Amino acid sequence: xxxxxxxxxxxxxxxxxxxxxxxxxxxxxxxxxxxxxxxxxxxxxxxxxxxxxxxxxxxxxxxxxxxxxxxxxxxxxxxxxxxxxxxxxxxxxxxxxxxxxxxxxxxxxxxxxxxxxxxxxxxxxxxxxx
Amino acid sequence: xxxxxxxxxxxxxxxxxxxxxxxxxxxxxxxxxxxxxxxxxxxxxxxxxxxxxxxxxxxxxxxxxxxxxxxxxxxxxxxxxxxxxxxxxxxxxxxxxxxxxxxxxxxxxxxxxxxxxxxxxxxxxxxxxx
Amino acid sequence: xxxxxxxxxxxxxxxxxxxxxxxxxxxxxxxxxxxxxxxxxxxxxxxxxxxxxxxxxxxxxxxxxxxxxxxxxxxxxxxxxxxxxxxxxxxxxxxxxxxxxxxxxxxxxxxxxxxxxxxxxxxxxxxxxx
Amino acid sequence: xxxxxxxxxxxxxxxxxxxxxxxxxxxxxxxxxxxxxxxxxxxxxxxxxxxxxxxxxxxxxxxxxxxxxxxxxxxxxxxxxxxxxxxxxxxxxxxxxxxxxxxxxxxxxxxxxxxxxxxxxxxxxxxxxx
Amino acid sequence: xxxxxxxxxxxxxxxxxxxxxxxxxxxxxxxxxxxxxxxxxxxxxxxxxxxxxxxxxxxxxxxxxxxxxxxxxxxxxxxxxxxxxxxxxxxxxxxxxxxxxxxxxxxxxxxxxxxxxxxxxxxxxxxxxx
Amino acid sequence: xxxxxxxxxxxxxxxxxxxxxxxxxxxxxxxxxxxxxxxxxxxxxxxxxxxxxxxxxxxxxxxxxxxxxxxxxxxxxxxxxxxxxxxxxxxxxxxxxxxxxxxxxxxxxxxxxxxxxxxxxxxxxxxxxx
Numbered sequence: 001x002x003x004x005x006x007x008x009x010x011x012x013x014x015x016x017x018x019x020x021x022x023x024x025x026x027x028x029x030x031x032x033x034x035x036x037x038x039x040x041x042x043x044x045x046x047x048x049x050x051x052x053x054x055x056x057x058x059x060x061x062x063x064x065x066x067x068x069x070x071x072x073x074x075x076x077x078x079x080x081x082x083x084x085x086x087x088x089x090x091x092x093x094x095x096x097x098x099x100x101x102x103x104x105x106x107x108x109x110x111x112x113x114x115x116x117x118x119x120x121x122x123x124x125x126x127x128x129x130x
Numbered sequence: 131x132x133x134x135x136x137x138x139x140x141x142x143x144x145x146x147x148x149x150x151x152x153x154x155x156x157x158x159x160x161x162x163x164x165x166x167x168x169x170x171x172x173x174x175x176x177x178x179x180x181x182x183x184x185x186x187x188x189x190x191x192x193x194x195x196x197x198x199x200x201x202x203x204x205x206x207x208x209x210x211x212x213x214x215x216x217x218x219x220x221x222x223x224x225x226x227x228x229x230x231x232x233x234x235x236x237x238x239x240x241x242x243x244x245x246x247x248x249x250x251x252x253x254x255x256x257x258x259x260x
Numbered sequence: 261x262x263x264x265x266x267x268x269x270x271x272x273x274x275x276x277x278x279x280x281x282x283x284x285x286x287x288x289x290x291x292x293x294x295x296x297x298x299x300x301x302x303x304x305x306x307x308x309x310x311x312x313x314x315x316x317x318x319x320x321x322x323x324x325x326x327x328x329x330x331x332x333x334x335x336x337x338x339x340x341x342x343x344x345x346x347x348x349x350x351x352x353x354x355x356x357x358x359x360x361x362x363x364x365x366x367x368x369x370x371x372x373x374x375x376x377x378x379x380x381x382x383x384x385x386x387x388x389x390x
Numbered sequence: 391x392x393x394x395x396x397x398x399x400x401x402x403x404x405x406x407x408x409x410x411x412x413x414x415x416x417x418x419x420x421x422x423x424x425x426x427x428x429x430x431x432x433x434x435x436x437x438x439x440x441x442x443x444x445x446x447x448x449x450x451x452x453x454x455x456x457x458x459x460x461x462x463x464x465x466x467x468x469x470x471x472x473x474x475x476x477x478x479x480x481x482x483x484x485x486x487x488x489x490x491x492x493x494x495x496x497x498x499x500x501x502x503x504x505x506x507x508x509x510x511x512x513x514x515x516x517x518x519x520x
Numbered sequence: 521x522x523x524x525x526x527x528x529x530x531x532x533x534x535x536x537x538x539x540x541x542x543x544x545x546x547x548x549x550x551x552x553x554x555x556x557x558x559x560x561x562x563x564x565x566x567x568x569x570x571x572x573x574x575x576x577x578x579x580x581x582x583x584x585x586x587x588x589x590x591x592x593x594x595x596x597x598x599x600x601x602x603x604x605x606x607x608x609x610x611x612x613x614x615x616x617x618x619x620x621x622x623x624x625x626x627x628x629x630x631x632x633x634x635x636x637x638x639x640x641x642x643x644x645x646x647x648x649x650x
Numbered sequence: 651x652x653x654x655x656x657x658x659x660x661x662x663x664x665x666x667x668x669x670x671x672x673x674x675x676x677x678x679x680x681x682x683x684x685x686x687x688x689x690x691x692x693x694x695x696x697x698x699x700x701x702x703x704x705x706x707x708x709x710x711x712x713x714x715x716x717x718x719x720x721x722x723x724x725x726x727x728x729x730x731x732x733x734x735x736x737x738x739x740x741x742x743x744x745x746x747x748x749x750x751x752x753x754x755x756x757x758x759x760x761x762x763x764x765x766x767x768x769x770x771x772x773x774x775x776x777x778x779x780x
Contacts, residue, residue: 029633076227097206113679117770159373243419247510289503336747357726380507470616549763640767
């Protein structure tokens with residue numbers, strides 16, 4: 001496939017080891033991972049390259065001032081139907097009050113198949129419109 | 131039915147005329163409406179009478195400092211599975227970024243049957259747990 | 261409408277007062293309620309008149325030996341896609357282990373609109389097949 | 391409410407008696423029914439007044455050359471997320487091959503509560519977007 | 521596993537290179553792909569071997585007179601619950617008016633994990649009946 | 651990952667050859683399979699190690715007195731939201747009357763991708779609560 005055929009997933013994660021695990025998992029499913037190491041960087045990428053990223057996979061607790069809840073809100077302000085997957089351990093219980101509608105929370109730990117299924121379901125359920 | 135059998139729905143709305151319309155609609159469906167005229171009052175009621183209210187129906191734009199998005203967040207902090215229905219005209223487009231998961235946005239104008247169906251679906255879909 | 265156009269809902273309930281409330285609610289929605297006062301009677305009606313009843317609305321705790329869980333199992337053995345609504349207070353927590361798939365549990369107390377929405381949703385979601 | 395607050399549902403039905411039943415049912419739920427007596431008339435109304443109608447409720451078998459399947463296809467070409475409810479007796483089995491995605495088939499006979507729930511669910515599930 | 525245990529997925533695609541990609545993806549998930557290079561061939565296979573194929577994965581634009589929309593309609597006439605996945609680039613926007621109910625549209629480009637998840641979800645959601 | 655990060659899936663299957671196939675499939679998805687060879691053993695493991703297992707994947711027909719339907723009921727009595735996947739050939743038709751709500755039936759034969767998707771969907775859909 002040409003570059004134009006790549007499905008880029010924006011992963012926001014500040015732990016380098018875990019970045020590698022997620023990148024490999026997404027790559028195994030045929031996705032192209034792009035890594036941001038802070039919420040601020042993620043929002044800059046989403047705003048600077050509208051239409052480039054097809055889904056957001058974000059840790060909730062991030063270095064810097066912006067957490068994953070805020071990143072997802074920004075993503076949905078840019079595109080109200082943007083697929084959002086959160087990942088968290090202790091903060092998973094806050095999803096019901098801080099998450100955006102039609103998002104998925106993966107409670108850590110989770111298996112790679114869960115991440116691929118979550119991203120695929122969100123991408124597949126979007127009704128194509130003109 | 132005795133008082134204990136009443137399903138109380140907390141309606142947050144600052145327009146007195148519209149309060150009456152919603153109260154009548156909910157009453158027609160067999161629900162017991164309780165009216166709060168500001169977000170602050172709604173949160174005080176939810177915190178002061180835990181377990182009394184079974185669902186929240188809130189206008190997004192409210193008098194006072196607290197809007198409907200914040201009321202819903204508070205409700206979900208108290209009970210992560212609390213049923214939430216938002217109502218809005220211009221602000222309906224913000225639901226994708228500011229709404230809580232598993233909530234329903236009713237874009238104004240809407241018909242009474244839509245409100246009854248929204249509240250009923252949220253109450254019916256809650257899996258009973260011990 | 262002629263008799264052939266009637267949507268008959270089988271209600272299993274041994275309390276005469278509550279029978280009346282449910283019958284009135286279903287009638288208000290345009291359904292035709294048929295009352296059975298025990299599980300044994302309900303199963304006899306379902307087996308004796310296959311195709312006559314379009315949905316089952318059953319209390320969980322019933323006089324006699326057969327409870328609502330068993331009535332629903334019999335209904336699904338006759339027709340695997342038969343719509344089932346349970347109603348219960350204390351036994352609602354058992355739905356996760358004793359209920360049948362794709363059924364709805366209404367925890368008592370509930371409002372009439374919840375019963376109409378539950379029955380309508382189950383009837384509407386059945387894909388018509390040849 | 392002012393005229394601007396009316397939720398108009400386009401009903402396509404060539405039997406005058408049944409028109410009246412559907413109009414009354416929708417009116418009871420707070421909707422404003424608009425009747426078209428042929429598929430051709432319905433498509434002309436949808437094309438001539440874009441944004442006026444909020445949902446389509448159509449019989450499948452219609453007088454004239456255009457059936458309900460075609461009316462729904464036209465409605466979805468104008469607006470890909472337009473809510474569609476079909477009604478049919480014998481032709482209900484064709485829904486799986488001739489219906490549009492995310493539509494509801496009401497097999498005749500059906501109760502008024504089923505029609506109100508079907509229309510409300512389709513209107514409520516539409517995510518508001520900018 | 522013996523031959524009887526194979527889950528055969530009918531893939532309709534006229535580009536030989538893409539055929540290979542899809543066949544490999546489905547094989548990685550444990551499915552057995554069968555390739556048809558035109559809509560006419562696909563329909564002949566579905567009619568000639570009823571019960572052999574468990575799902576249809578079809579490109580929308582095909583060589584020959586029959587497009588993917590028509591293939592899916594034929595598949596649903598043979599079996600009203602047949603799982604259908606469409607794949608398209610430019611024609612994805614027509615899914616809302618030309619697709620069949622309960623189908624999935626994969627907008628090209630898509631990742632292999634999306635195809636496996638789409639087919640698996642459709643197969644898993646079919647309620648087993650007698 | 652440390653041991654604490656393992657997602658253990660309890661597989662109940664008395665055929666040693668098939669045990670190996672399922673264990674390999676789950677392992678490929680990043681899950682940790684634990685095998686029980688009878689329903690009695692499965693229930694003892696679930697009761698003896700509450701919180702250890704994250705999902706149940708059970709054959710319906712088992713050696714011993716306890717079948718898969720009973721194992722699932724026990725699992726749901728311990729945790730009303732426990733994810734349940736059944737696997738069966740001939741008994742798949744009984745799912746509608748003997749299965750628990752919100753479970754998935756995989757009719758044999760099925761592809762490995764279907765098992766991974768079923769388990770992932772059930773784990774992902776659980777709303778995290780405090």
